[in-house]
Amino acid sequence: AQSVTQPDIHITVSEGASLELRCNYSYGATPYLFWYVQSPGQGLQLLLKYFSGDTLVQGIKGFEAEFKRSQSSFNLRKPSVHWSDAAEYFCAVGRAGGSEKLVFGKGTKLTVNP
Amino acid sequence: DTEVTQTPKHLVMGMTNKKSLKCEQHMGHRAMYWYKQKAKKPPELMFVYSYEKLSINESVPSRFSPECPNSSLLNLHLHALQPEDSALYLCASSLKGYGSPLHFGNGTRLTVT
Numbered sequence: 001a002q003s004v005t006q007p008d009i010h011i012t013v014s015e016g017a018s019l020e021l022r023c024n025y026s027y028g029a030t031p032y033l034f035w036y037v038q039s040p041g042q043g044l045q046l047l048l049k050y051f052s053g054d055t056l057v058q059g060i061k062g063f064e065a066e067f068k069r070s071q072s073s074f075n076l077r078k079p080s081v082h083w084s085d086a087a088e089y090f091c092a093v094g095r096a097g098g099s100e101k102l103v104f105g106k107g108t109k110l111t112v113n114p
Numbered sequence: 115d116t117e118v119t120q121t122p123k124h125l126v127m128g129m130t131n132k133k134s135l136k137c138e139q140h141m142g143h144r145a146m147y148w149y150k151q152k153a154k155k156p157p158e159l160m161f162v163y164s165y166e167k168l169s170i171n172e173s174v175p176s177r178f179s180p181e182c183p184n185s186s187l188l189n190l191h192l193h194a195l196q197p198e199d200s201a202l203y204l205c206a207s208s209l210k211g212y213g214s215p216l217h218f219g220n221g222t223r224l225t226v227t
Binding site: 107 | 120
């Protein structure tokens with residue numbers, strides 16, 4: 001069964017600094033990979049997705065992620081963080097050609113210092 | 115703005131009450147989902163409807179009863195809930211199920227007293 005690990009429970013960065021959130025997945029074939037963001041009291045918003053093709057994917061709000069098959073990773077990056085990026089970030093994996101079930105990581109809470 | 119609308123935003127109910135959560139989308143999506151999310155935890159899948167048929171039930175207690183009246187609507191009927199069922203209940207939809215990104219509503223914050 002597929003699984004997702006987000007090693008960092010909480011990350012604090014200064015506004016304007018770069019950001020990388022880590023995500024490792026476990027799955028035998030090529031997965032579908034997603035990053036979602038959740039602000040307090042809100043639902044989850046899709047930042048970006050990887051299905052196939054170019055391993056560097058661009059998302060909304062200036063985020064990007066790189067799929068590295070050899071490392072089973074799908075890390076999220078942003079070159080310059082804004083205070084409004086403070087939120088909970090979830091990595092998720094889906095099974096290509098399989099069921100509708102999406103497996104979420106436990107999330108990384110991002111705090112942005114002024 | 116979200117394209118998946120959930121009502122009500124907040125709900126407080128007693129353990130003997132019967133209530134329903136509602137979810138609506140008009141994006142032409144054919145898969146709809148209920149998730150439960152406790153504080154500081156990721157969403158946990160409860161049910162999936164695909165083309166208006168229940169395709170996944172993650173061993174959810176029978177006090178939660180889903181219903182999909184048509185391709186745009188999804189309900190979750192609640193009866194005899196327990197205080198530990200208090201959580202944020204999220205509805206989501208996707209174009210065609212597996213592989214399609216989920217579009218989430220803002221959720222219903224449920225408190226069981």
